[in-house]
Amino acid sequence: MIFSIITIFPESFDSYLNSSILKRAQKRGLIKISFLNPRDFVKDKHKTVDDKPFGGGPGMVMKAEPILKAVQTTRHRISSNSKVILLSARGRQFTQKMARDWAKKYKNIILISGHYEGIDERVKKILKAEEISVGDYILTGGELPAMVIVDAISRHIAGVLGKAESLEEKQGSHQTYTRPEIIKYRGKKYAVPKVLISGNHKNIEEWRKKY
Structure with a gap:
């Protein structure tokens, strides 16, 4: 899977994408992450990628041409089996099912990261991009x-997760505990549920489905 990220702040990704599971996945060639900065596709000395909105209003809008050129450049490097995502607070909310389906369906994901008051609407129309939101809030x-x-899709690519992590993926979310069995805090004792130290795997599975 190749992830191509269009952003004017590529340095903001360094720490997270080059750590832990995603770092190992890149080293093993299971995923590839590249960045294209719209500022590299403008010619003025100030590297201008935004302008005032037509019709007035606060803030600035990201210009269409630098983004379109960045996407065109990355499309020359990848196969036609790609999906273009425009990240937007007004988009369809991202889900686990979408992550799983896209990991199977596409070999290339192009992610356009907006800023300021948004991106010129013509980018979406020209690229036939899908607007996606990650939650009911604004960043x-x-x-x-x-x-x-990137993280959610990568988890569904074969080989990215280890055995223990794959087991977590199958089981879904449940309460977890580790040693010691009893923690003393401010005069009270907090014990691990007895079922988890019972050795009865059937009962443990039933408990995890419940909690």
């Missing part, structure tokens, strides 16, 4: 949502 830019989507 200052599309960089964090891009990281969320």
Whole structure:
């Protein structure tokens, strides 16, 4: 899987995408993550990628041409089996099912990270991009949502997760405990549920489905 991220702040991804599971996945060639900065596709000395909105209003809008050129450049490097995602607070909310389906369906994901007051609407129309949101809240830019989507999709690519992590994926979310069996805190004792130390795997599975 190749992730191509269009962003004016590529340095903001370094720490997260080059750590832990995603770092190992890249080293093993299971995923590839590349960045294209729209500022590299403008010619003025200030590297201008935004302008005032038509019709007035606060803030600035990201210009269409630099983003379109960045996407065109990355499309020359990848196969046609790709999906273009425009990260936006007004988009369809991202889900686990979408992550799983896209991991199977596409070999290339292009993520466009907006900033300021948004991106010129013509980008969406020209690229036939799908607007995606990661939650019912507004962020200052599309960089964090891009990281969320890369992480969520990567987990569904064969070989990215180890055995223990794969087991977690199959089981879903449940309460977890580790040693010691009893923790003393401010005069009270907090014990691990007895079923988890019973050795009865059937009962443990039933408990995990419940909690």
